[in-house]
Amino acid sequence: MKKVCFFLAGMMLWTFPVRAENQNEGFYTRFDVGRGYATDGALKKSMGFQTGFGQKWSDFLRGEFTLEYTKIAMKKPQNVWSRSHLSSWAAMGALYVDLFQNETFSPYVGAGAGMARNDAPDAIVNGRPVFGRPCYRFSWKTVGGVGIRLPANLVLDVGYTYADLGDFSMPTQKREVKLRRVNVGLRYDF
Numbered sequence: 376m377k378k379v380c381f382f383l384a385g386m387m388l389w390t391f392p393v394r395a396e397n398q399n400e401g402f403y404t405r406f407d408v409g410r411g412y413a414t415d416g417a418l419k420k421s422m423g424f425q426t427g428f429g430q431k432w433s434d435f436l437r438g439e440f441t442l443e444y445t446k447i448a449m450k451k452p453q454n455v456w457s458r459s460h461l462s463s464w465a466a467m468g469a470l471y472v473d474l475f476q477n478e479t480f481s482p483y484v485g486a487g488a489g490m491a492r493n494d495a496p497d498a499i500v501n502g503r504p505v506f507g508r509p510c511y512r513f514s515w516k517t518v519g520g521v522g523i524r525l526p527a528n529l530v531l532d533v534g535y536t537y538a539d540l541g542d543f544s545m546p547t548q549k550r551e552v553k554l555r556r557v558n559v560g561l562r563y564d565f
Contacts, residue, residue, distance in 0.1 A: 401431030405439070407532065407560025414553045418461070419448040421554055429471075429562075437471045441487075445540065447552065449496075461552065463540050465491035465514050478524070483534075485518040493552070495543045512541025522562065530562040 406426045413421060423446065429439030447461045469487025491514035495507030520534025540552045 401437070401564070402428070403431065403439075403530075403562050403564045404428045405441070405532065405560055405562045407534075407558040409536065409556040409558035411536075411554050411556025413447055414555065415550060418550070418552065419450055421445055421447040421556060423556065425558070425560075431564075434476060435473050437473065438469065439471070440466070440468050442466055445538075445554065447554070461493065461495060461543050461550075463491050463493045463514075463543075463552070465489055465540065467514065467516065469516070469518070471518070473522075480521050480523045482521045483519070486516065487518070488513070488515040490514065491540045493540060493543045508544055510542070510544045514538065514540045520558070528564045530564065532558070532560045532562055534558045 404426075405428070407424060409421075409423045409425070411421050411423075412419065423444055425441045425443040427439055427441030429437055431437040443463075443465045445463045445465070447463075449460060467487045467489030469485050471483050471485035473481045473483045475481065491512050492509055493512055494509045497504060497506045516536050516538040518534055518536050520532060523531040523533070525531055534557070536554070536556045536558055538554045538556065540554065542549045542551045
C-alpha cells in the first residue's frame with residue numbers, strides 16, 4: 376500500500392509543474408463519497424470514498440487514476456466474527472467518454488481496472504481465534520453518470536458504479552464481492 380501512495384504522490388508532484396507551463400491541458404482532481412450495497416445476500420450496505428486525479432485529452436475522452444476505500448457491512452452469526460465488516464483499498468485507472476457537452480452538464484460512461492487489497496475480519500471457529508488475511512486481487516468497475524458544471528472550475532459529479540473487488544479470503548470461506556454504488560463528488564479543473 377505504501378508503494379501505491381508514493382506512486383500517487385509522485386504522479387501528482389510530476390504533473391503540477393507541467394500544469395503551470397500550459398493551462399490548457401485539462402488536468403483535474405476529484406473526491407467522491409458513495410453509498411451502495413453488495414450483490415451477495417450475506418453482505419449488506421457499503422460505504423466508500425475515492426480520491427484521485429485525471430487528464431482530459433479531448434472534448435470527449437479523459438482518463439484518471441483513483442485510490443478507493445470501501446467498507447462493507449456483513450450479516451453475521453453471533454460470536455463468530457470479531458468485526459462485522461469487510462474493507463478494501465483499490466488503486467484503479469479508468470477511461471471515460473463524455474457523451475456530449477453543453478454549458479450546464481455532460482453525461483459520461485467509463486470503465487476501469489486495477490488492484491484491490493481486501494481485508495477480511497478475524498473469526499472464532501470451534502472456540503479458537505482464526506485471523507483473517509489481507510489478499511490482493513484484480514478489480515474492475517463500470518461507471519455512468521453526469522457532470523454538472525458549477526462556478527470556480529468545479530464540477531458536481533453524480534454517478535453509478537458497478538464494481539467487482541475480487542474475493543475476500545475469510546477464515547471459514549471465500550466471498551466474491553460485487554457492489555452497486557451511487558457516488559456524489561466534486562471535480563476541480565485546473
